[in-house]
Amino acid sequence: MGEREETLFLSTAYLEGAFPGLRNTPYDITSPQTPTYNCIAWAAGDSRRWWWPKTPYFWPEGIPFEETLDAFVRAYGTLGYVRCDTGDREAGVEKIAIYISASGIPTHAARQLGTGMWTSKLGCEHDIAHTVDGLAGRRYGRIGAFVCRPRE
């Protein structure tokens, strides 16, 4: 087994252990591991920075430094996103799902692809393509809000 194959094999085992929802839903690893950007940035289309409302990380100007769903919705609002009701695929619309913990603190974000699948950056690990429910569960909690904007 080659080095790349071994890395992907180990990651698959880790991923499915951490996110049991991936075991029975389609997903694909789409990038190497990197600690340089996180899911909040990746959902916003930024693969250069780590977004979080905490110094010394990036957070959009004018948005409260709060770990609340409202602050995260407003952060994506700086890019033209507004709240929407569902994550259903709609032609010409780009959506982001914001996951929250049981206590309502944002834990993760995923962006919908044109295919209807979702793309996520998993912490310091890989980007993956997945179903929106594939990452819901013990670790990232449930989806607290969807935001959307016209697809560019």
Added chain:
Amino acid sequence: MSTMVSMHSCKAVNGEAWKLGVSSDSADIRTRLMNAQQHLATPVSRQTVDEIFEELAATWKEETMFESSATALIAHPAYLRIVGLGRQVVPLLLKSLDAKPDHWFAALTALTGADPVAASDRGDVARMAEAWVRWGKERRLFS
């Protein structure tokens, strides 16, 4: 050899108290033995700071690998223990950043009081790492 003799009360097999003469050398050996036994019974770390750091860093990476929350990253017990190692760990954090960007920024600021990252580079992990490495090299904190 010293002729000093101390008297100790002992219990004889038949239950009667009797006196036993013990030389000062013998008493000294007994004290050393007790100290050695106490030392063996007390848990002490024989790991170097480098080894402790590597171990804690590996635990932190493994247990936070899927975290996007900066709060969760720096509140992890292993991260806090690294900060608890004090300023002696600063060269190791800088050396780690020099090898590969990672989230040691909060630890470095906590330990040094410095924040060399430009406001325009907030969140840019690669540039933040570069700023800290440059800061450390200017102060010859690591090679």
